[in-house]
Amino acid sequence: MKAMKGYWNHTTLLFKILILLLMPVMACLVGILFGSPQTVDVVLYTSLALVAMLETFTDTWNFGGICNKEFKGSELIKSSVRGRQFYAQVLIADCVRRYGYFVLITAVIVVASFMQEGSSSLGYLISCILICSFTAAGSAMFAIAGSRFFDNYFGSLMLAYASVIVTAFLMAVLMLLSGFVGCVIAVIYGVAAGVVAVLLAYKKMERSYYDQTI
Amino acid sequence: MENIKSAVSIRNFNKKYKGFSLDVAALDIPQGFSTALIGENGAGKTTLLNAMAGIRLDYKGSMEFFGQWSDKDREKEENPVRELIGYTGPGNYYLPQWTVKQVEEITDMLFEGFDRRRFERYLEQLQIITTDSKGKSKKVNDLSDGNRMKLMLSGVFARQTKMLLLDEPASPLDPLMRDVLCDMIRAYIEQGAGENTVFFSTHNIADMENVTDYAIIMEHGRVVEKGFVEDLKEKYVYVKGEAEDIPMAEKILYTITKNKYGYEGMCLADHMNQLAGLDIEVSTPTLSQISVAVMKTNSRVNLQ
Incomplete structure (x- = not known):
């Protein structure tokens, strides 16, 4: 609860409106309105790739440049004994929220698409949700981990585009497998990306207490 | 200092940068007083304050806080050291995207003794956001330097602390606000009844003099002078004299400024008897004059 409160307080208003509220609603609506067994591939790939791109690009608003060499961290956070814990909680909450959103959006689109048909097995639906959501979330998290090294929008934008391509490619490949x-593979890829993104940012914060010259 | 408790005791402190070394063999910040840290740019003031606040941990040596906790204890959540210290700095204090509202929320999450009502009262009293239509949704980065400093000060003064570490608090403030800052520091010290301590670095010595009880002067990473202001004013004497006495005065004075009409400078009180027989005018120096004299003597800046 505290982690979510910290995350909520840390994020910008525009991010809250656009990413936390509008984006999932829009993506789910697209799934509900246009999802069908015939269109599910297009709707799913397009929605998730776009979500991954938006997540990557807008992460700059909250965590822009935090892995950058020049980033010194926030002295307010660092001066508190709870600072490290707060920072870790915010990073983890951000990561967990992202996975939650990807799973939710994927689930809504997949269920809405196959609901009309009713012939698809539960196992297929679950594997579809897991593969698509974790692949997209993983690509977004890898792109985000990279974009946090840039303190400008250009780097984030390039990685956001890259995340679209990687998401579409990996989803297609993994869906072909059993x-x-x-x-x-999707879950390992997704979780690994999250761990990398959180650890990189947290280690940078840790290093800002030291400059290794002693 | 024998009978006075120390808010912070620093021993064998060393911090090395490329081409710079900050060495403090022993330094005690008296508890219940306001202490000014004075020195040239690059003297090591910010590094020392950062180390005390726990913003930097890459140093050698030891620190003891309030006679009870070491700097290792400061890092443990069960000890209230960081809760008892309020720090403001001119660097990356807040993340740039935060709004004033977020600053309030996050400070509340980070520090137990944060009083939101008091913080909001400061926001209003110091006119930080009341003139702006955006109110608390104004971004920290959009605030002027002065207002950003006022916001930081509101944040630390709204907390239950025993010591404030303020890095250059006066620099971005206008003269009126500097006076208000002095009042706030004075009130904080008085409320603490001998327990509250303020340790601040400053280049605005004249503006902050009336709130300075103890002064520490640093040069090139070393403490070159320290003491209660009243004691320093007894140790040094400000002297003015005639032009014909310059050759003699030069040999005796601690620092000297000459022109074709005469000279003025600082003399150690112990050396005043050597000026006997010269036509001089003496006065009690201000802290600013003492600081400049000490810095001049120890400075590597050479315009000659």
């Missing part, structure tokens, strides 16, 4: 193997 369900279980695809799921395992």
